[in-house]
Amino acid sequence: MTEQQPAQQLRSPSLVQLATDAIRRMILAGELAEGERLIEDRLTEQLGISRPPLREALRVLEQEGLIVNRPRRGSTVATLTDQDVFEILTLRTALERLAIELGVPVKDPHRLEVAQAALAQMQHCADAEDRGSLVQAGYRFHSSLVALAGHRRLEEAYASVQQQLLLCMARNLYAREHYYEDLHEHVARHRKLLELVEAGEAAAVLAELAVHGERSFSDVQSRAGNSADSVS
Structure with missing residues (x-):
């Protein structure tokens, strides 16, 4: 790469x-905030690409639900209301609880390999402070726990809210890191969960999930609210 080609610029046939991938990571890392307008000139310069591939990338992200395109307003990062978050995370908890009830103790040890690989990727992302990729690895970790049940329709139901879950997980990661949990502590929480799964303790896994999912998000939101009250 020459001096005329910034490290952020993209060089690939695709x-x-x-x-x-780059814009998705920026959204999940919080570098592009909820509701923020995506300025094409800025993104083409930052990524070193022309408008046609950028616009196609934005169309893909719109189909995924990560961005919204409105007439005369252009593309903006998708926004979730508190009710959206409540519905998404309570659905996630219900699906994960069912998967644990059906899949732990794990009958096929090979199913654990996906979770172990996802956790290793989470550790790598935390070391690199790559928050966007950490969120995606975190989703793969939770998805692999759902897959322990060997229940195709359950996996499909979980996958159907993937992008919404990614947005929730990104918001949660940002809030946790801001208030009380660094990236490595975030990974450690997931490592504890996997260790309980590997031990075959379904009840212990369910207890950990109870504080790992929407309850932990509520705790973060409560801390944020208290902090805002103390400032106002």
């Missing part, structure tokens, strides 16, 4: 895919 510029659309790379642009999609």
Whole structure:
């Protein structure tokens, strides 16, 4: 790479895919905030691409539900209301609890390999402070726990809210890191969960999930509210 080619610029036959991945990571890392307008000139310069592949990447992200395109307003990062978050995370908890009830103790040890690989990727992302990729690895980790049940329709139901879950997990990661949990502590929480799964203690896994999912998000939101009250 020459001095005229910034490290952030993209060079690949698949510029659309790379642009999609790069913008997705920026959204999940909080570098592009909820409701923020996506300025094409800024993104083409930042990523080193022309408008056509950028616009195609934005269309892909719109289909995923990560961005919204409105007439005369252009593309903005999708926004979740508190009710959206409540519905998404309570659904996630219900699906994960069912998966644990059906899948732990784990009958096929090979199913654990996906979870172990996802946890290793989470550790790598935390070391690199790559928050966007950490959120995606975190989703793969939770998805792999759902897969322990060997229940195709359950996996499909979980996958159907993937992008919404990613947005919730990104918001939760940002809030946790801001108030009380660094990236490595975030990974450690998931490592504890996997250790309980590997031990075959379904009741212990369910107890950990109870404080790992929407309850932990509520705790973060409560801390944020208290902090805002103390400032106002």
